[in-house]
Amino acid sequence: MTIYALSSGPGVSGIAVIRISGKKTSEVIRNLTNGELPPPRVATLKKINNINTSELIDEGIILWFPGPNSYTGEDMAELHVHGSISVINSIQKEISNIDECRLAEPGEFTKLAFQNGKINLLKAEGIADLISSETEIQRRQAIKIMNGLSANVFNEMRENLLKILTKVEAKIDFPDEDLPKETLDNIKKESKDIQNKIEKILNDQKIGERIRDGFKIAIVGPTNAGKSSLLNLLSKREVAIVSETAGTTRDVIEVHLNIDGYPVIISDTAGIRKSQDEIENKGIKIAFKRAEEADLRLVVIEPKNLNFTGFLKDLFDKDSILVINKSELIKAKLDNQISKLNHVLISIKDNKNINHLITKIKNNLKNKFITNDDIYITRERHREHLKNCLMSLKEFDKKNSLEDFDKAAEDLRLATRNLGMIVGKVGVEELLGSIFNDFCIGK
Numbered sequence: 195m196t197i198y199a200l201s202s203g204p205g206v207s208g209i210a211v212i213r214i215s216g217k218k219t220s221e222v223i224r225n226l227t228n229g230e231l232p233p234p235r236v237a238t239l240k241k242i243n244n245i246n247t248s249e250l251i252d253e254g255i256i257l258w259f260p261g262p263n264s265y266t267g268e269d270m271a272e273l274h275v276h277g278s279i280s281v282i283n284s285i286q287k288e289i290s291n292i293d294e295c296r297l298a299e300p301g302e303f304t305k306l307a308f309q310n311g312k313i314n315l316l317k318a319e320g321i322a323d324l325i326s327s328e329t330e331i332q333r334r335q336a337i338k339i340m341n342g343l344s345a346n347v348f349n350e351m352r353e354n355l356l357k358i359l360t361k362v363e364a365k366i367d368f369p370d371e372d373l374p375k376e377t378l379d380n381i382k383k384e385s386k387d388i389q390n391k392i393e394k395i396l397n398d399q400k401i402g403e404r405i406r407d408g409f410k411i412a413i414v415g416p417t418n419a420g421k422s423s424l425l426n427l428l429s430k431r432e433v434a435i436v437s438e439t440a441g442t443t444r445d446v447i448e449v450h451l452n453i454d455g456y457p458v459i460i461s462d463t464a465g466i467r468k469s470q471d472e473i474e475n476k477g478i479k480i481a482f483k484r485a486e487e488a489d490l491r492l493v494v495i496e497p498k499n500l501n502f503t504g505f506l507k508d509l510f511d512k513d514s515i516l517v518i519n520k521s522e523l524i525k526a527k528l529d530n531q532i533s534k535l536n537h538v539l540i541s542i543k544d545n546k547n548i549n550h551l552i553t554k555i556k557n558n559l560k561n562k563f564i565t566n567d568d569i570y571i572t573r574e575r576h577r578e579h580l581k582n583c584l585m586s587l588k589e590f591d592k593k594n595s596l597e598d599f600d601k602a603a604e605d606l607r608l609a610t611r612n613l614g615m616i617v618g619k620v621g622v623e624e625l626l627g628s629i630f631n632d633f634c635i636g637k
Contacts, residue, residue: 195216195294195295195296196214196215196216196217196218196219196222196292196294196295196296197214197215197216197295197296197297197298197299197302197303198212198213198214198215198222198286198289198290198295198296198297198298199212199213199297199298199302199303200212200213200282200286201213201272201303202277205277205279206277206278206279207277208276208277209274209275209276209277210274210275210276210277210278210281210282211272211273211274212272212273212275212282212285212286212289213270213271213272213298213303214270214271214272214273214289215264215265215266215268215269215270215271215298215303215306216268216269216294216295217268217269217294218292218293218294218295219268219269219270219271220258220269221292222271222289222292222295223256223258223271225245225288225292226242226243226245226273226285226288226289227240227241227242227243227256228241228243228248231258232256232257232258233258234258234259234260234263235257235258235259236257236258237255237256237257237274238255238256238257238258239253239254239255239256240253240254240255240256241253242254242273242275242285244284244288245288245291245292251281251284251285251288252275252276252281252284252285253275254273254274254275254276255273255274256271256272256273256274257271257272257274258271259271259272262310265303265307265312266303266306266307266310266312267306267307267310267311267312268306268310273285301322304318304321304322305318308618314342314345314617314618314619315616315617315618316339316342316344316345316348316616316617316618317339317340317342317345318618319339319572319573320336320337320338320339320340321336321340323335323336323339323406323572324336324337324340328450328452328457329452329455329456329457330455331405331455331456331457332405332406332457335402335405335406335570335572339572343569344569344570345617347391347569348613348616348617349617349619351388351391351392351613352610352613352614352617352619354384354388355388355606355609355610355613356610357384358381358384358385358606359603359606359607359610361377361381362381362594362599362602362603362606363603365599366599366600366603381594382591382594385587385590385591385594386591388587389584389587389588392580392583392584392587393584395569395570395571395580396571396577396580396581396584398570398571400571401570402570402571402572403571403572403573403574404489405457405570405572406572406573407457407459408450408457408458408459409456409457409458409459409489409490409559410458410459410461410487410488410489410490411458411459411460411461411488411489411490411491411492411555412460412461412463412481412484412485412487412488412490412491412492413425413460413461413462413463413492413494414463414481414484414485414491414492414493414494415493415494415495415517416495418496419494419495419496419519420494420496420519420520420542421462421463421494422447422462423519423542424462424492424494424517424519424542425447425449425460425462427542427545427548428449428451428460428552429449429451429460446461446462446463446480446481446484447461447462448460448461449462453552453555453556453559454556454559456556456559456560458555458559461484461488463480463481463484463485488513489513490513490514490515490555490558490559491510491513491514491515492514492515492517492551492555493510493514493515493516493517494517494519495516495517495518495519496518496519496520496523497518497520497521497523497524497525498520498523510535512536513558514536515536515537515538515551515554515555515558516532516535516536516537516538517537517538517540517551518532518537518538518539518540519540519541519542520541520542520543521539521540521541521546521547522541522543522544522546524539536554538550538551538554575615575616576616579612579613579615579616580612580613580616582608582609582612583608583609583612583613584609586605586606586608586609586612587605587606587609589605590602590605590606590609593605
C-alpha cells in the first residue's frame with residue numbers, strides 16, 4: 195500500500211506538508227499535477243489539480259525522493275502547499291481516490307524507515323523524543339540518541355558477545371579439542387568487561403528517564419502553609435484552588451513546567467494533618483507516596499507551625515528544601531535546628547525571596563542532570579533488556595566455569611538477543627506497535 199498523511203501540525207498555517215510513500219507515489223504526483231515527475235530532490239513549483247475535473251486546488255512545491263534514497267527507503271514525495279483546512283482536505287481526498295492509497299497510521303513513515311534498514315530502533319525512538327521535546331536538555335538528549343551514540347555502544351557489546359559465542363560453539367563442535375588457556379581467560383575477561391559496562395549504565399540514577407519524562411518535585415507540608423499558592427506562583431497561573439479553609443486540596447494536582455531548560459513535574463499534595471474525613475485521609479496517604487517518589491521535595495511550613503518533628507522530619511533529607519512561607523510574620527530568630535537545614539524564607543503574599551527559592555531548585559536540578567558522554571537509558575524497555583542481559587551473562591560465567599558449554603552458550607545467546615532487542619537487530623515485531631503508536635500521524 196501507498197500511504198499519505200499531513201506531516202505538519204494540524205490547523206490553519208502558512209505552509210502545510212503532505213507526505214506520501216509507496217509504490218504509487220509517482221502515479222499520485224503525475225495525476226495531481228497532470229505532468230511529469232519533477233527532478234529528484236529538487237524543489238519544484240507545480241499546480242495541484244482535481245484528478246477528474248482538472249480544477250485547480252492549489253499551487254505548491256513538490257519534492258520527489260525516489261527510493262531507496264528517501265526517508266522511508268521507498269518512493270516518497272512531499273507536497274508543500276498552503277495550510278488551509280480546505281486545501282489539505284481536498285488534496286488528501288484526491289489521493290484517497292487512487293487505488294492502493296490510504297491514510298498513514300501514527301508513526302508509520304518512521305516504522306517503514308526502520309523496517310527498510312534506514313534507521314535503527316534507538317534512532318526511531320530518538321526521533322519520537324525530539325518531536326515531543328519541550329526543553330533544551332530533552333532536545334540535546336534526543337539528538338544524542340539520534341546521532342547513534344547509544345546504538346554504537348550496544349552494537350559493540352553485542353558484537354563482542356557474538357565473538358565469545360563463536361569460541362564457545364567451537365568447543366561444543368570439537369569437544370575433544372581443548373581451547374587454549376589464553377582463549378579461556380579472554381572469554382572470562384571479555385564477559386566480565388561487558389558486565390561491568392552494563393552495570394555502569396544501569397547505575398545511572400535513571401537520569402535519562404528523568405530528562406525524558408520530567409524531574410518530579412512534590413510540594414508537601416501541613417494544611418494552610420501556602421502549598422497551592424506556591425504551585426500557582428511557580429506555574430504563573432491559577433492551577434490550584436486557594437482557600438483559608440484547611441484541607442481544600444485533597445487530590446494531587448500536577449503541572450508540567452520548564453525551569454531554566456529543565457523539564458519538571460510539580461505536584462501539589464493534600465495538607466498533612468490528623469483528619470476524620472475519609473476522603474481527606476486518602477489524599478494525605480497519596481501525599482506521602484508522592485513525597486517518597488519525588489526527586490525533590492519542597493517541604494512548606496509557616497511561622498505558626500515551626501515544630502519540625504514527626505512527619506516533617508521524616509520527609510526531609512538531602513533531596514528536600516524547607517520552604518518557610520509567610521516570612522513577614524516571623525518576629526524572632528529561627529531555631530538552630532531549622533537554621534541548619536537547607537531552607538529558604540519566602541513570602542508568597544509579598545512575592546519575597548521567590549527567586550532565591552527558584553535558584554535553589556535550579557541548583558538541585560543541575561546536580562541531578564549532570565550531562566556528559568555517558569550512555570543514559572531513556573525507556574523502561576531498555577533497562578529491562580539490559581537487566582536480562584546482565585543476568586544471562588552471570589549465568590554464562592557460572593556454567594562456563596563448570597565447563598557446561600551447551601547451557602553456557604544458550605545463556606550467551608539470550609544475552610546477545612537482549613542487546614539486539616534494544617537496537618532492533620533481532621525480531622522485534624511485538625515491540626513495533628507500542629513504539630511507533632507514540633508518534634504523531636505523518637511521522
